[in-house]
Every structure is written in structure tokens, then in C-alpha cells.
Amino acid sequence: KANKVVGVQTSRGYIATNQVLSAVAGFTPRICKMVDLATPIIIQPLQACVTEPMKPWLDHILVSGSLHVYVSQSSRGELVMGAALDPYEMHSTRSSLEFVEGLSSHILDMFPFLSNVKIVRQWAGMADMTPDFAPIMGKTPIEGFYLDAGWGTWGFKATPISGKSMAATIAHDRAPDLIHSFRLSRFDEFELTGEKGAASVGH
Numbered sequence: 761k762a763n764k765v766v767g768v769q770t771s772r773g774y775i776a777t778n779q780v781l782s783a784v785a786g787f788t789p790r791i792c793k794m795v796d797l798a799t800p801i802i803i804q805p806l807q808a809c810v811t812e813p814m815k816p817w818l819d820h821i822l823v824s825g826s827l828h829v830y831v832s833q834s835s836r837g838e839l840v841m842g843a844a845l846d847p848y849e850m851h852s853t854r855s856s857l858e859f860v861e862g863l864s865s866h867i868l869d870m871f872p873f874l875s876n877v878k879i880v881r882q883w884a885g886m887a888d889m890t891p892d893f894a895p896i897m898g899k900t901p902i903e904g905f906y907l908d909a910g911w912g913t914w915g916f917k918a919t920p921i922s923g924k925s926m927a928a929t930i931a932h933d934r935a936p937d938l939i940h941s942f943r944l945s946r947f948d949e950f951e952l953t954g955e956k957g958a959a960s961v962g963h
């Protein structure tokens with residue numbers, strides 16, 4: 761109300777509060793629309809797949825920067841494989857045959873001996889994408905509404921420090937210097953923070 765948070769409606773009822781943090785990758789544009797906040801985030805699918813279990817042979821995660829694929833072996837022996845973002849905006853966790861065909865052909869370029877291994881499941885996640893591939897963290901023009909979004913394809917590894925930084929932002933109503941480069945206002949100020957190299961596969 762009047763550019764200020766007064767509460768949040770949840771599926772378990774209404775909570776009166778003057779502070780709300782939105783950390784909902786894949787849904788950020790929808791939540792921001794509720795508070796009439798414009799961000800440059802779009803949603804693109806990122807797909808992955810898993811094979812049947814094999815005896816252990818791969819002890820590292822292997823990434824090809826030229827074929828844009830990665831593969832690792834889980835403790836259950838399955839190969840976990842993925843590639844770059846799907847090249848279109850879509851709010852869906854639908855996965856596709858095109859993805860698994862393209863990925864398989866690149867994996868077989870590297871490891872022809874995998875040609876008889878079966879893929880047992882595949883899926884897509886919805887990735888929050890920003891124009892500079894860096895997250896949006898901190899305060900927003902809506903008083904009491906904070907954002908931790910836009911982590912794209914590489915948000916796992918930043919989870920501990922982003923949690924700590926956002927907790928500090930909420931406690932002091934001021935973003936720590938560490939996350940200054942990730943402020944939402946950088947897009948108005950033309951001070952982008954290029955992080956395209958942060959993900960292991962190219963986009």
C-alpha cells in the first residue's frame with residue numbers, strides 16, 4: 761500500500777509485516793507484478809537429465825566449454841548431465857526431446873562408450889535470467905520489499921553468502937557493500953555487472 765509493504769497473503773493466511781523478501785526463482789516476475797515492481801528478469805528453462813546407474817568411472821564434474829555440456833556421476837552411479845539454457849522465454853518445467861538429443865550427441869563425442877547407456881529421467885527448471893547474468897539483491901523502490909533473485913543457472917554455490925547478505929540487509933534495512941554491485945538500480949544507472957562467465961556452460 762502506498763509503495764510500502766504492510767503484509768503478505770499466504771496460502772496459510774495473512775501475515776501483517778513491514779518486511780518481505782522475495783526469493784522465488786522462476787516466479788520472480790509474477791511476485792514483483794503483485795507489488796507493481798518492474799525488473800528486467802525473464803524466465804528461461806534450464807534442462808538436465810540422469811542415466812541409469814553405472815559402475816563408478818567419473819570422479820569429477822566434467823565440463824566442456826566448447827560443447828556446452830557437463831557431466832558428473834552421482835554416488836548412486838547415475839550420470840547427471842546438462843547443457844546451456846533453452847534459448848527462449850518460457851514459464852514451464854516441460855523438458856524436450858531436442859534437449860536430450862543435442863546433449864547426448866555432445867556427450868557421445870566425448871565418451872563414445874556411453875552409447876548404450878539409457879537415460880531414465882529428464883526435467884527442466886525455471887531460471888530467473890537478468891540481462892547481465894548477475895543476480896539482483898537488496899532493497900527495492902517499494903519500502904520493505906527486498907529481492908534476492910536473478911541467480912540464473914549458477915545460484916546453488918552462492919546460497920550461503922546470499923542468505924547471510926540478505927539477512928543483514930533486512931536487519932539493517934541497508935544492503936552490505938559486498939552486494940552493492942547486484943542492486944536493482946544498476947539497470948537504471950547503466951552500471952551492469954557482467955557475470956556471464958560464472959556458469960560452467962556458455963549461454
Ligand SMILES: Cc1cc2nc3c(=O)[nH]c(=O)nc-3n(C[C@H](O)[C@H](O)[C@H](O)COP(=O)(O)OP(=O)(O)OC[C@H]3O[C@@H](n4cnc5c(N)ncnc54)[C@H](O)[C@@H]3O)c2cc1C
Pocket residue numbers: 783784785786787791806807808842883884885886887908909910911912913914915916917918
Ligand atoms: C537443471 C538445473 C541445473 C542447475 N545446476 C546448477 C549448478 O550446477 N550449480 C549452481 O550453482 N546452480 C545450478 N542451477 C541453478 C540453481 O538451481 C538456481 O540458481 C538456484 O536454485 C536459485 O536459488 P533461489 O533460492 O533463487 O531459488 P530456488 O532454489 O528456485 O527456490 C525458490 C523457492 O521459492 C518457492 N516459491 C516459488 N513461488 C513461491 C511463492 N509464490 N510463495 C512461496 N514460495 C514460492 C519455490 O517452490 C522454491 O522452493 C541449476 C538449475 C537447474 C534448473
